[in-house]
Amino acid sequence: MADRGRALVRLVALVAAVAVLPLFVRPVVAAEIWIFAIAAMALNLIFGYTGMLSFGQATFFGIGAYAGALMMIHWQAPLLLALAGGAVLGALTAAVLGYLCIQRLGIYFIMLTFGFNQMFFFIAYKWTDLTGGEDGLPGVPRPPLALGPLHLPLNTATRYYLFVAVVFLLLFYAMKRIVDSPLGLICRSIRENPNRAAAIGYDVKLYKWIAFTIAGAFTGLAGVLYAMMYGIVPLEAISWITSGDIVFMVLIGGLGNLYGPLLGAAGLKWLSEAVSVVWQRWPLILGVALVLVVLYLRGGLVEALARLREALARRRLRPRVREESA
């Protein structure tokens, strides 16, 4: 019962955070945080919960972004259709690539995801008629949100932030349901001990594939949101540097925890915005942070917060203990 209470408090804190974030950072930066939080959540599903380190999530992010952008530019697709298009294409690509990657384990899996990412990067680079190549794909519109009687234009930064925030919260809820569902439990068992999971009778490859595809859908949708933010799909959206960023966020935030990727995304984006204006070499801090996390704090920010809470709790307990023994 207390567990459910804590979970509700956390959810509520999240909604509050989403609401007040624009007070602390520009709406555009805040929107970017939630967009990448979606992508980080997706990676968390396959890495934190299922144990597969994908170093190529930008493949789906980029493909989703290009797909949604092209649909809006050439077919004047309405907003929700474009989002769906990005998600579907992300899922389809993940389904195909996932099927191939899952055939191998460990380093091979990582290299396959990385290799495919590189391949799609170079295709996007060279297919300039479709993607604009190095210059990126400009002219991405921001269609109004048209749902039944509701017609809401999203042309200001704040309105777009609200839209992104709502989409994020919905997707977060969906991810929570997935993780708490039997599928989520099976994924976790695969991460802990794939042989045992197989021995019990679960088709390990099938569940890995499902998780990978779901992650692709989430990431593709995030890509479309990104494209609409500045009205351009930059080539970096599909680059392995972005894949690395997403891995960072999950790792620094805390693996296998639903809120970890959000903290990681917020931390990384805030660093790159706030610190980069002051110090050009801010990725150095990022590298140091990663090294420290890997060596001393493998649970990430989530673990750091948990430890902090414990430390504070311990300090409160100590005086009472002394009194008793006196």
Added chain:
Amino acid sequence: MARMSRRDFLKTGAAATIAGVSAGPAVVAGQSKEVVMLGIWPFTGPFADAGPLLDRGMKFAIEEWGTRVIGRPIKYITRDSETKAGPSTRRVEEAIESEGARFVIGPWSSGVALAVAEVAKRRKVLHYFSGGTEEISGKRCHRYSFQWAASPFTAMHIVMDSFMKRHPKAKRWYILVWDYAFGWSVEKYIKVAGQGHGVEFVGTDRVQLGTREWGGFVSKAAAANPDVLCMLTAAQDFIIAVREAHNFGLAPKVPIVQGWGLGSEELAQLDAKTRENLWTGTNGYYTANTAVARKYAESYEKKFGIPPGYPAIAAYSMTRLVLGGIERAKSAEPADVVKALEGWETDDWPGRVRIDPKTHQTVHDYFFLRCKRPNEMKHQHDYGEIVAFGSEPLMPEQYNECKDIGAL
């Protein structure tokens, strides 16, 4: 802690959001006294060596102007474009929002410029750019963006015409060109210009910006037995490729024609032997014989030890034109300055300069140089002699895709 109902939380959340939304705009209103000018320059990435040069040029112009315009102080800020569309658009937006920047000069890369031009259009800030893409004054034209560099149509014709006049039999050209907006424009027009001389383009390789491995491309060029190796690249890529051309036995036997070069700072990186039989077209070479150019070359060389190249010249001239426009309009509102610039004819760095009101193309001279042999050089920086310059032929109507530059 009292348990709040879900409904209460939604209400609180909504209230907080509205509060946050209304707090935003108040911050920006503060900076109205200063005229804020943004230089979006590449300090990292493939054009990292141009960044500081562009910064120099813009700062030079502002200081020369007294760091004041229409009685108001000028605030000059810079942001790193990284030669990437994503970070550039982000930083330009941020500078507009938090610093109140209303005049954006840069970036250096044509590809990124297209992205920045979109921001300028959306946010209605004045944008001046110098680069080889025709689209800023062409397909993507709009009231707030201006193109300083000569039109690639004009530039490539000057290069081709002056070179062919001296080498009428050099009909086989091999092209190495950068594969993005810049390269696409200059490649298109060098080929158009070549048609007029019966030039056969025996091969074209479109290469990624920042390519360092030139062996393969130079080999291909050599194997095609060309009369001319035409490089539509610049900076490090160009320097490495020229050296490889020598290593692979192609140069200096076969002349190298650089269509759109960076002038003195670039040529300085090659030694005199490697510059043999090198021809380069550029928007800015320091020996241009105009009052503004002579004065700038002298002061710049005194301060930095080397005469200015195209980047420093372009930034200098663009800033002067913008400041001149502000003075003419007697206002620092981008829309007023736009109107003041349109159709303006004045004397600036390249000599006579005219801003076409229909396309926002700045019409001025483009220069073509022959690099000097070691025994011809009269001093350390005497890299080349200007063998041709001009602002014609102008791009004919049929090529110009700026059909309607739009409203303010």
Added chain:
Amino acid sequence: MSVSLLSWAVLNGLVTGVIYALTGVGLSIILGLLNIPNFAHGALYALGAYFLYAAAQAALGFWGGLIAAALGVALLGMAIEYLGLRRLYGVHPDYALLLTFGLSLILTEATIFVWGPTGFTFQPPLMLAGGVNLGVMVYPKYRLMIMLATGLLVLGCWLFVERTKYGAIIRAGIEDRDMASALGINIRRVFTLGFAAGAALAGIGGALMLPVRGIAPTMGVEIMPVAFVVVVLGGLGSLPGAIVAGLLVGVFQSLMTALWAPGADASVFALMTLGILLRPQGLLGQR
């Protein structure tokens, strides 16, 4: 394709191939011995070039600079293994990978901090400048030197690993580290030296390529993907495999540039993907 173009393409491919092989061997040693995909390998490659550049400026000359670069990167490698990687041996290998990733950021940013963000070009030593006429075409002397010197180095590595006692220890460590340790081999020292050697090979590769490609902070990021392709294609932990794969990838990429340049980069990864799917243990791998 004319004879001269084909000869150029093949020679160019062998030059890049032999450097790929060198970098791949280094990466393969680290991967095979320590089971870590070294994401800092590219940064070490770049540092080799920077050390050579700095040493040459400090009047050590080209050859002195090469040695200095190799030693410098080797020492750095030892430090990385001893201070960082050693602590992660009991933990899931993903973390070691991420450590090297973090290190690559630190190293790259430090490079920019010390030498600035712009790239430099570098002239080869005078005796190796210019080209030599090979009859059917002219070929740069320096590139020939790379082929020769690196070829010998790579051959030397192979002989060392396959034919000497210390090489046998390394092979044992790769095949079964617990068993090797049980047999009395100081496996920790092997690891440190192994990582240092792998790093040094990367550094030498970068240094040698300096006069050909110039130097820029991003050059590490560029070599990384190819290095991994080479290792995976050759077979994890197989040094002869890395050599063969390196040459294969180099020549393949060069031929593609000559035949269909736009597809050259993407096709290298298509090759790797095909390799993993069809023959997962790599060309010469055993696992």
